[in-house]
Amino acid sequence: MHEWALAESIIRAVEAYAAENKLSKVRLVKVYLGELQAIDAEVLGFALQQLRGEAAVEIEEIKLLSEEAVFRCNRCGHEWRLSDIELDEAAREAIHFVPEVMHTYIKCPRCGSTDYTVVSGRGIRIEIE
Amino acid sequence: MVAIDPRWVMARRRLEGVPRVLFVESSKGGVGKTVFSTLYALALRDTGYTVGLFDADFTNPGVHTVLGVEPGLGLIREEKGVLPVDVGGVLFMSIAFYTGGGPLGLRGYEASSALVELLAVTRWPGIDILVVDTPPGISDEHMDLHSLSPHTRVAAVSTPSRLSVESLRRHVSLLRSEGIRVAGLVENMSSEPRLRGYAEEIGADYIGPLPHDPGLEEAIGDPGRLRETRLYREIARFTGLVERWW
Numbered sequence: 296m297h298e299w300a301l302a303e304s305i306i307r308a309v310e311a312y313a314a315e316n317k318l319s320k321v322r323l324v325k326v327y328l329g330e331l332q333a334i335d336a337e338v339l340g341f342a343l344q345q346l347r348g349e350a351a352v353e354i355e356e357i358k359l360l361s362e363e364a365v366f367r368c369n370r371c372g373h374e375w376r377l378s379d380i381e382l383d384e385a386a387r388e389a390i391h392f393v394p395e396v397m398h399t400y401i402k403c404p405r406c407g408s409t410d411y412t413v414v415s416g417r418g419i420r421i422e423i424e
Numbered sequence: 425m426v427a428i429d430p431r432w433v434m435a436r437r438r439l440e441g442v443p444r445v446l447f448v449e450s451s452k453g454g455v456g457k458t459v460f461s462t463l464y465a466l467a468l469r470d471t472g473y474t475v476g477l478f479d480a481d482f483t484n485p486g487v488h489t490v491l492g493v494e495p496g497l498g499l500i501r502e503e504k505g506v507l508p509v510d511v512g513g514v515l516f517m518s519i520a521f522y523t524g525g526g527p528l529g530l531r532g533y534e535a536s537s538a539l540v541e542l543l544a545v546t547r548w549p550g551i552d553i554l555v556v557d558t559p560p561g562i563s564d565e566h567m568d569l570h571s572l573s574p575h576t577r578v579a580a581v582s583t584p585s586r587l588s589v590e591s592l593r594r595h596v597s598l599l600r601s602e603g604i605r606v607a608g609l610v611e612n613m614s615s616e617p618r619l620r621g622y623a624e625e626i627g628a629d630y631i632g633p634l635p636h637d638p639g640l641e642e643a644i645g646d647p648g649r650l651r652e653t654r655l656y657r658e659i660a661r662f663t664g665l666v667e668r669w670w
Contacts, residue, residue, distance in 0.1 A: 300434070300505035300545040307437060308430035388497055389522040392506065392545070395482075395538035396519065399526040409529050418541070423426045 297392060298335055301419055302342035306350050312423055313352035320353035323424040329416040330364035330377050333391050364416030368403035374414070375404050394418050432572075435543035439573040442476070444553040444670045446607075447569060449599075450581045452591040453560035456612040457581050458486040459640065460659065461557035464579075466651060467660035468553060469513040476508060476551040478543075479518035480569060481559040482535050483528055488520045492645035495520035505547040512647025517546050532564040539565050543572065553666060562598055570604055577669045579608035579631065584618045592619075596626055607669040608662075610634065629669075631662045 309324055326343070328334045336359050347354050364377040382390075386400035394417050398409045439445060448461040458481075465477040479487040488495050491511045499509045500521055508515035519528065519538065530538065548554060558566055570576050578599055582592035596606050609623035611632030623630035634655060643649035650656055 297502050297506060297545055300547075301430075303504070304430040304434035304544050308428050308433040311433045312426065312428060385497065385524075389524070392497075392500075393519065393522045393538050393541050395530055395534045395541070396522045396528060398530060398534075399523040399528050409527075410531075417537075419430065421428050421430055423428060 298338040299342045301334065302339055302346055305343065305419070305421055306346045306354075308421065309354060309423060310351045318352065320355060321423050323356045323358065324354055325358050325360055325422040325424070327360050327362045327420045327422070329362050329394070329413075329418045329420075331390060331397065331413060331416050332394050332418040333387060334419065336361070362416040365414040366401070366403075366411050367414050368406060368408055368411045370408040370410055371403060371406040373403055373405040377416070380404060429540075431540045431544035434545075435540045436572050438543060438546065438548065439554070439575075442548055442551055442554045442573065443575055444666060445556065445573040445575045445577070446553060446666070446669075447556045447558055447566070447576065447578045448581060448610075449558045449562075449566065449578050449595065450588075450592065451561050451595040452582070452588045455581050455583050455588055456610075456634075457560075458490060458557050459655070460579075460581055460610055460612060460634070461555050462487055462490040463650060463653075463656050463659045464663070465514045465555040466512055466647060467656065467663050468555070468666065470651070470660065471663045473552040473663075473666075474515075474550055475513075476515045476517070476548045476554040478508075478546075478554060478556045479516075479520070480539060480556050480565055482519045482538050482565070483530055484559065485518050485520045487516065487557050488518050488525070490644055490650070491516060491647055493518075493520075495523065495525035497521060497524075503547070506542075506545045507547055507549070512650075514647075515548065515551060517542065536564040536568050539568055562595065570602065575670060577605050577607040579610055580606050580628070581610040581612055582619060583612055584614045584616075584633075589619065589622075593622075600626070605669075608665060629662075629665050631659075631665070634658050
């Protein structure tokens with residue numbers, strides 16, 4: 296499943312960070328889940344717990360946090376949220392794999408442009424403490 | 425607290441696991457990168473290699489059209505990541521699966537982000553070589569791609585037209601200044617070997633002259649018929665070069 300690959304990315308990134316900084320453990324990994332990518336938090340969480348046990352670094356705690364998706368149009372400056380628009384299932388699934396394909400399926404609700412920026416909530420990002 | 429984008433680590437790991445990564449490039453558009461990439465991938469497959477083919481042109485993908493793949497999510501399989509689609513024996517991945525072939529306008533940073541997202545989740549199980557069709561020019565995607573694999577080689581493509589050759593020289597010069605090896609120089613849509621001397625000058629293997637093949641258009645969209653074209657036969661003469669490039 297796709298969430299498994301994302302979980303693997305997170306664990307490998309933490310391992311790489313720990314190796315670079317000669318750490319045998321990290322205290323906390325915060326995983327921000329952008330609303331746009333619609334990651335299944337339960338599946339991702341399960342995969343993270345599985346992979347964490349085999350990781351080359353001890354990770355004391357993993358926190359999953361959600362981030363609302365907000366867009367701003369580069370043409371007219373309008374800001375909107377994902378919840379403000381309708382999106383069919385096929386488009387949601389495509390965006391789940393590669394969020395940038397949103398430009399194929401989502402237009403600015405005010406001016407119709409596909410030239411906009413995701414202000415927040417695009418996909419996965421992590422913070423390590 | 426340190427913020428990290430985990431996709432880069434994973435994309436690099438996945439490409440590090442591929443022993444040969446060949447980027448097909450040119451600064452000029454319309455010189456035949458997509459057709460060359462596709463036919464070369466098919467020819468390598470027919471020689472016995474397990475071949476991956478990645479369309480890195482996210483705003484204007486074309487490999488799926490050459491191969492005759494209907495773009496859409498229907499062919500995508502998930503198994504601890506995303507698996508490329510077997511088309512004519514070649515393992516193929518493209519953004520077109522996700523756009524359904526619709527238009528996709530991306531700013532540079534978004535093209536980079538989409539590229540690394542797809543490479544982070546795409547698994548290339550057991551391939552011997554990954555052929556990457558790139559968009560024209562040298563932009564964010566090229567710089568990202570070159571940095572992701574330690575096994576990077578480039579096949580630079582040009583027609584014999586002066587406009588194309590000037591563009592080729594700039595492109596090659598830039599690649600060499602970045603320490604990227606131009607392993608092959610493809611002279612496309614040509615009847616005589618005008619670029620052989622230049623290939624020797626830069627230490628690249630000359631691939632050409634590849635003719636303009638009037639039969640190609642009819643074969644577009646059908647891997648079986650592509651393999652019957654004159655252009656395929658000409659390109660297939662050069663598959664042995666990959667053993668010298670790595």
